[in-house]
Amino acid sequence: MDLSIKNDFTQNPSTIMHIDLNSCFATIEQQANPLLRGKPIAVAAFTTPTGCIVAPSIEAKRYGIKTGMRVKDGKILYPDLIVLPPDPMKYRSIHLRLKALLSDYTDQLVPKSIDEFVLDFEGFPAFNKGLVKTGSEIKERIKKEVGDWLTVNIGIAPNRFLAKLAAGLHKPDGLDVIDKDNYLKVYSELELVELHYIKQRNAARLNSAGIFTVMDMYQAPLRQLRSAFQSILANWWYMKLRGYEVDDREFARKSYGNGVALKDTYVTPEDISPVLQKLVEKMTARMRKAGFKAKGVHLGIVYRDGSYWHQGKSLTEIVFDSREIYKIMYRLLWHSPYRKPMREIGVTCFELVQSDQSQLNLFEDVEKKERLSVALDSINEKYGHFVISPANMMNTDGIVLDRVAFGGVKELEELVLAQ
């Protein structure tokens, strides 16, 4: 296909709707507790001064408080800032209710994260009614049926990228359309870094190719974009800005992982081993529940001085047992040359294979080990997580807390499975 001759915006109708819950965690906390409404609040990973703010409320954002700031920095901007710890079950519950409500309109509904949904209305009655009207109806129904304090941004466009862009044009509580009639006006009012996925480094790449504005980018021939991106991304950007769909790919899960930001100081492998064991227990239980085993493991550590060490290992055998995976991880941990305070630690299993694949071993009874894992998982499922757990994990309560994966969508599949 010769893309260079398609220098025009798509004539396809705007069938895609992007819905984004405003300041998700903070707004849900205000929904739950009316005494917090209208006040600057923030949900932070930890409420301590160095805790990271994961969601400031709309009111807090007006004081310049942003996601990623430390609690102490937020308090400098607004000393009376109310800081709350995350309550993932609350947020997941709202996610499921939103999903149920939105599925009344189309079955082409994809959750992009805990607070974002993409709906495709092509061929559904709501499209004939008009998507702006449908969007307004969805806003009203969310207030009436899910929570009266909840507001959403809605963007409508011919593709997912532009629908997300439209959803961000007027925050909070916006409803905007980008289509063949107004795209030039929208592009002319935006800066490059306001496009999703274009931040400083990509902007610098584009600048080096003579592209300084969104209009420049739209008008640039494909070869000019290729000189900036040096990859297939150039083709995708060329298509996206013209309203063609390039983001409708769904990727299969390739790994399971768990990580934690450490509150206390851990320096040696012996110090961190209970935390490592708990992470491995959580990760492997999720992996087994979804019906997978793994042929690779990975361990990553971020130290308090900002440095990073990681090591992965592809295995000759298929693994599923927490104890076995822990032993491999612990050996990897000893490969780290550093003995300095850790800030974050994360474990991952990759090269997933379906659970029904087993590899018999001459020296041990793999089937017996599998039956033991299934039995332990069943007991923990019935009586609560970690009812049966390794002794090494004693005193790790409150260390590896339940968290909502940032921007993740894969955990939402597990959430639906759990329902």
Add this chain to the structure above:
Amino acid sequence: MIQRISIPASVKTVFNHTTRVTTPKVILWEGREYLVKKVGLHHTFRDGRVFFHVFSVSCDTLAFRLVLNTESLIWTIEEVSDGLVD
């Protein structure tokens, strides 16, 4: 200020058979009665086999997180908040 506690409490609820919704109406805590003005959020979670209902409710000056253990049928106040900074 938000105070995290875990104290069993007396809770009067009303079940509306037309809407099929159960709502906490009165909380008796530390010798005082609190009339529930608003249920901000009701959600559920499961810990093992035990299913819990969580009602985030507010009265005139305080907000409570009430948790009903559906196995033991015990109500617990897990959080009390006055909506002010610590």
